[in-house]
Amino acid sequence: MAYRDLDFNLTDEQKALRETIRKFGAEVMRPAGEKLDKLADPKDVIAKGSPLWEVIRKFRELGFHRRSLPKAVGGMQEDMDPMSNLIIGEEMGYADAGLTISLGACGMPFAYAALFPHPKLQEMARAYAEDTKGELVGCWAITEPDHGGDWSLGGDNPKCGPSVRGVLKGDEYIVNGQKAAWVSNGTIATHAVFHVGLQPEKGMMGQGLAIIPLDLPGITKGKPLDKIGQRPLNQGEIFFEEVKIPREYMVVTPDLGVMESMGEFILAGANGGMAVTFAGLAKAAYDEAFKYANERVQGGVPIIQHQNIQLKIFKMFTMVEAARATTRRMALYNALNQPPSGAHAVAAKCFCTETAFQVASEAIQVFGGNGLSREYPVEKMFRDARAAMIEDGVNETLSLAAVQYL
Numbered sequence: 001m002a003y004r005d006l007d008f009n010l011t012d013e014q015k016a017l018r019e020t021i022r023k024f025g026a027e028v029m030r031p032a033g034e035k036l037d038k039l040a041d042p043k044d045v046i047a048k049g050s051p052l053w054e055v056i057r058k059f060r061e062l063g064f065h066r067r068s069l070p071k072a073v074g075g076m077q078e079d080m081d082p083m084s085n086l087i088i089g090e091e092m093g094y095a096d097a098g099l100t101i102s103l104g105a106c107g108m109p110f111a112y113a114a115l116f117p118h119p120k121l122q123e124m125a126r127a128y129a130e131d132t133k134g135e136l137v138g139c140w141a142i143t144e145p146d147h148g149g150d151w152s153l154g155g156d157n158p159k160c161g162p163s164v165r166g167v168l169k170g171d172e173y174i175v176n177g178q179k180a181a182w183v184s185n186g187t188i189a190t191h192a193v194f195h196v197g198l199q200p201e202k203g204m205m206g207q208g209l210a211i212i213p214l215d216l217p218g219i220t221k222g223k224p225l226d227k228i229g230q231r232p233l234n235q236g237e238i239f240f241e242e243v244k245i246p247r248e249y250m251v252v253t254p255d256l257g258v259m260e261s262m263g264e265f266i267l268a269g270a271n272g273g274m275a276v277t278f279a280g281l282a283k284a285a286y287d288e289a290f291k292y293a294n295e296r297v298q299g300g301v302p303i304i305q306h307q308n309i310q311l312k313i314f315k316m317f318t319m320v321e322a323a324r325a326t327t328r329r330m331a332l333y334n335a336l337n338q339p340p341s342g343a344h345a346v347a348a349k350c351f352c353t354e355t356a357f358q359v360a361s362e363a364i365q366v367f368g369g370n371g372l373s374r375e376y377p378v379e380k381m382f383r384d385a386r387a388a389m390i391e392d393g394v395n396e397t398l399s400l401a402a403v404q405y406l
């Protein structure tokens with residue numbers, strides 16, 4: 001039986017878009033994600049011929065990578081209404097959360113580059129819009145081995161500022177230091193948007209933001225990280241040794257006051273996307289449990305006929321609907337209003353990732369022993385959701401950063 005979705009008065013175009021992305025999710029993302037998850041060595045996830053590359057390529061062929069870029073550089077941002085963006089994000093999270101994050105991180109440096117007028121940055125964004133082969137891959141490099149929660153809570157404490165440092169010499173910044181193994185797409189990225197300490201005495205308020213190609217001399221990468229959840233999402237360190245970064249690539253410097261004035265924008269950005277993705281994963285775990293409960297026979301009847309399973313299924317349904325409702329409210333508001341609400345985005349991120357984790361855990365319970373087996377999909381969803389409660393900021397540190405906006 002199909003999930004009873006409430007009608008949001010979707011247009012015919014939005015319904016067609018949902019079918020396209022759902023098909024891509026079911027036929028490309030989900031099977032690739034399952035295969036990638038089972039690879040024992042994370043090096044195989046990024047190896048030539050790995051299903052990862054097919055996912056990236058097919059996503060580009062559909063043109064959805066252009067949705068975060070303006071038409072001026074070949075994008076389709078202006079044609080994407082907020083509901084369409086939401087539908088794409090939720091359906092992708094439903095199919096495979098780790099791959100959704102990877103595909104999202106792919107576009108980050110290029111979406112930032114499009115915001116700045118320098119011809120080199122505009123060209124960078126245009127090249128990504130035109131790339132249907134999956135040759136350009138982006139990442140967002142912020143976390144450092146000794147600075148994780150500091151990015152949310154460090155403020156102007158000099159002890160909490162970035163260890164990756166940049167010093168302006170003439171028309172170049174000389175950058176040294178290391179980003180942590182947590183950088184999504186870190187092992188395969190060709191470009192990065194990365195955070196760098198320019199005025200160490202100001203802690204995190206002294207950071208700058210640069211958009212760079214990662215083939216600059218002095219940049220090296222670490223080995224792919226091995227972890228329990230979101231295994232299709234490759235992650236790895238990036239090292240900087242005396243890297244010369246042209247001044248035009250340092251798009252944000254501390255004197256612009258961005259960190260002081262843009263806190264809510266920053267919180268609203270990535271957290272909004274995380275909420276949508278994991279509302280999708282929660283629904284996927286629910287759907288698997290519902291289907292299994294109708295098929296599995298114990299006590300002479302499908303287990304859905306037992307009241308304990310019915311109560312569990314209904315509780316899961318309630319949680320999924322609450323996650324989707326709060327996400328829609330937040331995402332539609334934030335897409336249309338300036339400033340967006342960072343508090344609502346963080347609330348939705350925390351609620352949806354924790355809901356996804358709980359619903360996936362309950363799905364394992366509905367599956368019984370099979371729920372623990374790698375032959376069935378729900379244990380992977382459980383692991384993927386667990387990672388999300390740390391990803392893009394630990395839920396507790398994000399909450400502490402967001403509470404000031406209430």
Ligand SMILES: Cc1cc2nc3c(=O)[nH]c(=O)nc-3n(C[C@H](O)[C@H](O)[C@H](O)COP(=O)(O)OP(=O)(O)OC[C@H]3O[C@@H](n4cnc5c(N)ncnc54)[C@H](O)[C@@H]3O)c2cc1C
Binds near residue numbers: 141182397
């Ligand atoms: C799947 C995944 C994808 C990721 N993708 C990226 C990416 O693309 N780019 C990137 O740069 N990073 C990425 N990260 C890194 C992620 O943002 C960090 O792991 C996260 O910010 C936490 O940092 P940490 O791991 O160093 O933990 P820590 O900061 O060491 O936190 C450890 C514990 O201490 C608590 N804590 C920390 N600081 C404080 C404080 N000041 N006050 C109170 N409690 C505190 C935390 O709540 C936590 O429970 C990713 C992580 C995951 C899991």
